Amino acid sequence: MRLKIDPPTLREAPRAMRLKIDPPTLRDDLLEFLRGSGCLALTEGSNAIETHLLNSVSDRHDRAVLAGLVESWRARHPEARVDVISR
Numbered sequence: 001m002r003l004k005i006d007p008p009t010l011r012e013a014p015r016a017m018r019l020k021i022d023p024p025t026l027r028d029d030l031l032e033f034l035r036g037s038g039c040l041a042l043t044e045g046s047n048a049i050e051t052h053l054l055n056s057v058s059d060r061h062d063r064a065v066l067a068g069l070v071e072s073w074r075a076r077h078p079e080a081r082v083d084v085i086s087r
Contacts, residue, residue, distance in 0.1 A: 015059060016052040017066050018044065022081040030082070033073045039066070048085070 021027045024047035034041040034051050041051040053062045070082050 016050045017063065017084060018086040019049045019051065019070065020083045020085045021047050021049065022083075023047075023079070026077060026080050029077070030070075030073055030080075034069060037069050039069070 019030070021030055027043065027047055027049060031041050031043060031049055034049065038054050039051045040054055041049050044050050051066065053065060056062050067084075074080055074082060
């Protein structure tokens with residue numbers, strides 16, 4: 001008897017969350033906060049960041065964690081506005 005083993009399925013990579021920050025002078029502060037919280041975070045222009053969790057669980061979970069991180073950062077920066085521009 002021969003066992004048939006299917007190749008592992010590749011799960012879809014988690015989608016990054018793109019954030020727009022106002023004022024743009026706070027972009028680097030949020031960038032460092034996200035990196036220090038276990039995220040890969042890259043700048044996009046002068047006022048945007050693309051980020052996702054390094055230890056991804058699922059897209060739904062990751063979005064919830066990222067939203068929580070952004071809200072935590074915003075609590076320390078009430079003058080800032082952060083908009084999710086894509087997920």
